[in-house]
Amino acid sequence: MAAWLVRRLVASIAIVFAVVTITFFVVRLAHGTPCGPAGERPLPPDVCERQRVQFGYDQPLLVQYGKYLVALRHGELGESFGLHRPVADALADAIPNTFTLALAALLVDFALGLALGIYQAVRAGRFGDVAVGNVALLVNSMPVFWLGLVLLLVFAQWLRWFPAGGIHNPILCPRLLSPYCLLDFLWHLVLPALTLGLVGAAGTARYQRAAMLEVIRQEYVRTARAKGLRERRVLLVHALRNALLPIITLFGLAFPFLFTGAVLIETVFAWPGMGRLAVNAIFQRDYPVVTGAAVLTTTMVVLGNLIADVLYAVVDPRIRVQRGGRGGGGGSV
Amino acid sequence: MTEPLLRVRDLKTYFVTEQGSGTARAVDGVSFEVQPGETLGIVGESGCGKTVTSLSILRLIPEPPGHIRPGSVIEFEGRNLLTLEPRELRAIRGNQIAMIFQEPMTSLNPVFTVGDQIAEAAIVHQGLSRRVARTRAIDMLRLVGIADPEERVDHYPHQMSGGMRQRVMIGMALVCHPKLLIADEPTTALDVTIQAQILELLDRLQAELGMAVMLITHDLGVVAGSADRVAVMYAGQVVEQAPTAALFARPLHPYTEGLLASVPRLDAPPAREHGRLHSIPGQVPAATAWPDGCRFHPRCPYAWERCRAEMPPLLDAGGEGEPGTHTVRCWLLTEPRRRTPHP
Amino acid sequence: MSVWTWLTLGGAAVLALAVVAELRRRLQTSAPGRRFFRHPTAALGLFVLAFFVTIALAAPVVAPYPPYYQIDIGHPNRPPSAQFLLGTDPFSRDVWSRLVYGARVSLGIGTLAMLVAATVGTAVGAVSGYFRRWVDATLMRLVDVGLAMPRIFVLLMAVALWEHIALWALVLLIGLTGWFGTSRLVRAEVLSLREREFVAAARALGAGAGRVIFRHVLPNAAAPIIVSGALGIGNMMLLEAGLSFLGLGVPSPAPSWGNMIADGWHKMAVAWWSSTFPGLAISLVVMALNAVGDALRDALDPRREAA
Ligand SMILES: Nc1ncnc2c1ncn2[C@@H]1O[C@H](COP(=O)(O)OP(=O)(O)OP(=O)(O)O)[C@@H](O)[C@H]1O
Ligand SMILES: [Mg+2]
Numbered sequence: 005m006a007a008w009l010v011r012r013l014v015a016s017i018a019i020v021f022a023v024v025t026i027t028f029f030v031v032r033l034a035h036g037t038p039c040g041p042a043g044e045r046p047l048p049p050d051v052c053e054r055q056r057v058q059f060g061y062d063q064p065l066l067v068q069y070g071k072y073l074v075a076l077r078h079g080e081l082g083e084s085f086g087l088h089r090p091v092a093d094a095l096a097d098a099i100p101n102t103f104t105l106a107l108a109a110l111l112v113d114f115a116l117g118l119a120l121g122i123y124q125a126v127r128a129g130r131f132g133d134v135a136v137g138n139v140a141l142l143v144n145s146m147p148v149f150w151l152g153l154v155l156l157l158v159f160a161q162w163l164r165w166f167p168a169g170g171i172h173n174p175i176l177c178p179r180l181l182s183p184y185c186l187l188d189f190l191w192h193l194v195l196p197a198l199t200l201g202l203v204g205a206a207g208t209a210r211y212q213r214a215a216m217l218e219v220i221r222q223e224y225v226r227t228a229r230a231k232g233l234r235e236r237r238v239l240l241v242h243a244l245r246n247a248l249l250p251i252i253t254l255f256g257l258a259f260p261f262l263f264t265g266a267v268l269i270e271t272v273f274a275w276p277g278m279g280r281l282a283v284n285a286i287f288q289r290d291y292p293v294v295t296g297a298a299v300l301t302t303t304m305v306v307l308g309n310l311i312a313d314v315l316y317a318v319v320d321p322r323i324r325v326q327r328g329g330r331g332g333g334g335g336s337v
Numbered sequence: 338m339t340e341p342l343l344r345v346r347d348l349k350t351y352f353v354t355e356q357g358s359g360t361a362r363a364v365d366g367v368s369f370e371v372q373p374g375e376t377l378g379i380v381g382e383s384g385c386g387k388t389v390t391s392l393s394i395l396r397l398i399p400e401p402p403g404h405i406r407p408g409s410v411i412e413f414e415g416r417n418l419l420t421l422e423p424r425e426l427r428a429i430r431g432n433q434i435a436m437i438f439q440e441p442m443t444s445l446n447p448v449f450t451v452g453d454q455i456a457e458a459a460i461v462h463q464g465l466s467r468r469v470a471r472t473r474a475i476d477m478l479r480l481v482g483i484a485d486p487e488e489r490v491d492h493y494p495h496q497m498s499g500g501m502r503q504r505v506m507i508g509m510a511l512v513c514h515p516k517l518l519i520a521d522e523p524t525t526a527l528d529v530t531i532q533a534q535i536l537e538l539l540d541r542l543q544a545e546l547g548m549a550v551m552l553i554t555h556d557l558g559v560v561a562g563s564a565d566r567v568a569v570m571y572a573g574q575v576v577e578q579a580p581t582a583a584l585f586a587r588p589l590h591p592y593t594e595g596l597l598a599s600v601p602r603l604d605a606p607p608a609r610e611h612g613r614l615h616s617i618p619g620q621v622p623a624a625t626a627w628p629d630g631c632r633f634h635p636r637c638p639y640a641w642e643r644c645r646a647e648m649p650p651l652l653d654a655g656g657e658g659e660p661g662t663h664t665v666r667c668w669l670l671t672e673p674r675r676r677t678p679h680p
Numbered sequence: 681m682s683v684w685t686w687l688t689l690g691g692a693a694v695l696a697l698a699v700v701a702e703l704r705r706r707l708q709t710s711a712p713g714r715r716f717f718r719h720p721t722a723a724l725g726l727f728v729l730a731f732f733v734t735i736a737l738a739a740p741v742v743a744p745y746p747p748y749y750q751i752d753i754g755h756p757n758r759p760p761s762a763q764f765l766l767g768t769d770p771f772s773r774d775v776w777s778r779l780v781y782g783a784r785v786s787l788g789i790g791t792l793a794m795l796v797a798a799t800v801g802t803a804v805g806a807v808s809g810y811f812r813r814w815v816d817a818t819l820m821r822l823v824d825v826g827l828a829m830p831r832i833f834v835l836l837m838a839v840a841l842w843e844h845i846a847l848w849a850l851v852l853l854i855g856l857t858g859w860f861g862t863s864r865l866v867r868a869e870v871l872s873l874r875e876r877e878f879v880a881a882a883r884a885l886g887a888g889a890g891r892v893i894f895r896h897v898l899p900n901a902a903a904p905i906i907v908s909g910a911l912g913i914g915n916m917m918l919l920e921a922g923l924s925f926l927g928l929g930v931p932s933p934a935p936s937w938g939n940m941i942a943d944g945w946h947k948m949a950v951a952w953w954s955s956t957f958p959g960l961a962i963s964l965v966v967m968a969l970n971a972v973g974d975a976l977r978d979a980l981d982p983r984r985e986a987a
Contacts, residue, residue, distance in 0.1 A: 015824075018821075019824055019825050019828045020828075022821075022825045023825055023828060023829055026825070027837065030837070030838075030841075031837065031841070129401075134720075138721075141721075141967055141970060141971065142963060142967050144967075144970070145914065145962075145963050145964075145966035145967035145969075145970055146959070146962070146963045146966075147918055147921045147922065147925070147938070147941070147959060147962050147963070148922075149921075149922060149925050149941070150921075150925075150941055150955070150959030150962070150963075151959075153941065153945060153948060153955055153959070154956065154959070156948070157948050157949070157952055157956075161948070161949045222443065223438060223440055223443045223444045224443065224444055224445055224446040224447070226392075226397055226438070226444075227438065227444045227445065227446070227506075227509075228446065229395075229397055229430070230395055230397060230430055230431060230435070230436045231430065231431035231457060231458045231461070231509070232426075232427040232428065232429070232430035232431035232432055232458065232461060232462060233427070233431075233457070233461060234427065235423070242446055242449075245446075245448050245449070246446070246447065246448055249448075260830050260831070263830050263832075263833075264830055264831065264832045264922075267832050267833075267836070267922075267926075268832075268922050268925065268926070271925075271926060282833065282836060283836070283926055286836055286839070286840040286928065287927075289840065291837075291840070294833075294836060294837050294840060295837070297833065298829070298830070298833040298834070298836075298837060301830045301833055302828050302829050302830065302833075305828055305829075305830055306828050309828075319448075320448065321447070321448060321450075321493040321495070
């Protein structure tokens with residue numbers, strides 16, 4: 005298990021390294037300098053030249069690359085062109101917001117997706133299954149940002165149940181200090197998290213239904229029934245435990261989806277996270293910020309896959325033992 | 338005769354198959370009884386409905402596509418299992434009637450330890466604490482002849498061989514000391530040497546625990562060694578039923594005759610045709626299209642018009658013991674002179 | 681004008697129905713065809729696709745107004761009515777007309793990008809699976825990296841490097857960032873196929889690598905490629921919509937369903953229609969593509985028939 009983990013870790017680091025290298029060179033070679041193609045505000049040539057020197061763009065490419073890597077080891081991602089602060093700082097401000105949003109969405113995604121998928125599998129072929137399945141297919145086909153707009157229209161504009169965007173009430177709660185402000189924050193979180201979570205849940209339900217149907221057919225489920233167990237226990241302990249194994253893979257896959265979705269959802273809901281930061285940076289041609297966000301997101305996706313793999317190994321005794329770990333303590337029937 | 342432990346009467350289990358290829362009448366009017374403590378062997382070729390019969394007893398038929406027809410009766414100690422509430426049924430499953438399956442490789446849950454899986458039935462039915470149940474699981478593993486039970490109790494199924502898994506299945510089935518054990522081809526998937534060990538184990542445990550056993554198999558050799566009585570199934574029906582000795586001495590149904598002829602014997606050289614053991618010509622028809630009349634007639638060497646037109650009832654064959662000890666579903670009983678094969 | 685709108689709408693629906701019926705009649709003769717139409721939503725999905733393809737092809741006939749035509753700048757955001765089927769947008773353009781022309785852009789980009797992705801993915805997967813060893817190792821590491829990078833960031837970065845992005849470049853970009861999954865699929869298929877007798881026989885007869893791959897291996901790997909392609913178009917369309925929504929994809933005023941949503945976005949409170957209908961159109965088409973893709977999988981690959 006240890007050796008496998010190390011191998012897996014090395015591979016992950018290699019991937020991140022490759023992504024850093026690729027993004028660095030692509031952006032630089034495509035003249036991603038402060039004087040690159042003019043964005044909203046073209047720079048006068050002298051300012052541009054001053055900035056080139058200031059940000060170190062006059063040095064040879066390989067030297068710049070080396071410096072970037074060295075800085076990266078300290079968690080630095082260079083200096084933003086437009087924000088007048090280090091990229092790492094700007095990202096550090098945005099990450100907690102993106103993370104909260106992603107986690108809340110993940111919660112909706114899996115709680116709802118698993119429940120619906122199990123419900124569908126148990127009622128396979130009957131009305132409930134077909135109805136849920138078609139709705140899930142539709143939701144899964146919606147552009148996530150559009151669903152956000154529709155929810156905003158209905159629940160913020162028409163019904164006024166939720167705020168129309170932002171992360172907190174700027175007047176009463178500029179900062180998170182009181183229980184009231186925590187509630188205010190959660191109140192702002194509901195719609196964006198629901199949007200992202202619903203689309204995810206639609207996919208999760210499809211997957212979980214298939215996994216569960218596959219498992220329900222297995223003979224050990226019949227064995228469990230023959231033992232005289234309650235149907236609930238048969239399904240939720242004996243079947244579900246097996247059907248959850250493939251779902252862990254889905255957990256790994258959820259990360260790219262969540263971050264991709266976050267880019268759009270944060271824009272729709274004016275949520276000050278990484279995605280919105282990156283999109284704004286693009287319009288400013290602020291390449292260091294875009295690159296930094298891409299590197300960070302990749303790292304997180306790779307990390308998510310790693311976690312999923314480790315989880316898989318922990319949960320599935322067959323893999324656990326095969327990879328050298330001894331069983332024990334896992335199963336509580 | 339004493340009150341039977343299990344009485345199955347006119348059991349009909351049908352499957353509605355998809356795409357309109359019709360209804361599979363997998364079990365179609367099966368009746369038999371199991372007395373306390375005895376071993377009833379059920380034999381028949383693949384697809385004749387043995388597994389469906391045994392699953393029907395515990396109502397484990399997947400619905401849909403399957404269903405047990407109204408009018409069927411399955412009485413256990415005088416109670417009709419088919420009308421029980423789910424709660425009452427659960428109290429019987431795994432507790433009074435236990436079952437072991439054909440495939441030890443896939444019948445154990447891969448993500449739980451064998452100890453947990455054995456202990457579970459004891460916890461559910463006898464209210465044992467987890468710790469006591471674990472001790473019980475270790476005892477059961479020892480009882481079914483697994484070495485190092487203290488260590489094995491924490492193993493997962495994939496860490497065990499097929500024979501060991503079948504022993505675990507047996508331990509799991511017997512943990513609550515059921516009155517009836519249904520063993521559906523417990524040895525088919527195993528090596529020959531392991532088969533003998535498992536059968537021996539079942540015999541020993543039956544003697545120790547005093548339970549009745551329904552031993553399902555397609556191997557008459559297995560039945561000869563273990564069963565008190567035998568029911569022969571063909572195409573969803575029981576075609577002959579008799580005490581083991583009587584059946585082997587005097588098989589009356591042509592299908593039974595054929596089966597017996599295909600058993601390799603030590604005392605006579607096996608009759609080989611084309612390198613295969615003698616077997617009954619033809620194939621079992623599909624459960625969606627049983628032949629009219631006697632279902633065996635297309636493969637029967639004696640068949641005549643009546644067999645094609647009319648399904649024979651179970652007829653008493655006389656012989657030793659009370660009436661009904663030896664019954665056969667064959668018109669030959671009414672016209673014994675016809676027992677000469679057509680050219 | 682409005683009678684004509686209704687007429688063309690009905691005409692497109694009838695035509696789509698006819699296409700589905702004809703397809704059904706022809707495919708009914710083969711086993712995969714029958715399996716395809718047995719899928720509960722396959723025919724409906726085909727109908728939706730046929731309908732949108734029809735109006736896209738016949739856009740000048742179907743659309744009552746030119747897509748850029750600003751009808752009455754003084755009175756934008758008119759609600760859906762007999763005259764303006766789906767209302768007008770904040771720039772006072774007819775939403776239905778733009779939706780019709782937008783179908784060309786959105787469906788076109790989705791389809792072409794999928795073709796790019798499927799071609800590259802198939803080529804890489806086939807080469808990787810056929811030659812194995814270091815070729816395979818190198819290509820698959822590349823795929824690992826590609827799969828790890830969140831696609832939207834790659835696209836954002838790439839788009840940001842251009843001043844104005846041309847449609848063909850957008851197609852290439854979306855396609856070239858979308859082939860990684862397909863290549864893994866094809867590689868697995870090729871790896872198992874190349875061990876089969878008929879491939880070994882072809883090699884023994886002295887067929888070159890290209891001939892073996894194109895004549896013997898790929899035709900047998902076609903089913904999963906087709907299925908993943910059908911499911912892939914939807915993904916490509918969603919991606920295009922996302923980029924266009926951010927203002928980084930199809931540039932205004934050319935209509936794409938994504939930038940139509942963006943155009944109506946800030947006026948959503950007073951004119952819900954101009955963003956809602958293009959989104960519905962995307963949802964419908966992607967759902968139809970998914971349904972057809974699922975049915976194709978069941979039809980072409982009976983082993984994996986859904987339980
Ligand atoms: N789930 C099911 N759906 C449809 N038909 C079924 C199903 N299960 C069983 N059958 C039908 O019931 C018939 C009898 O099957 P059964 O499993 O009882 O045979 P068996 O005697 O146990 O054979 P084997 O020796 O192969 O175990 C089969 O021919 C099949 O057509
Ligand atoms: Mg069987």
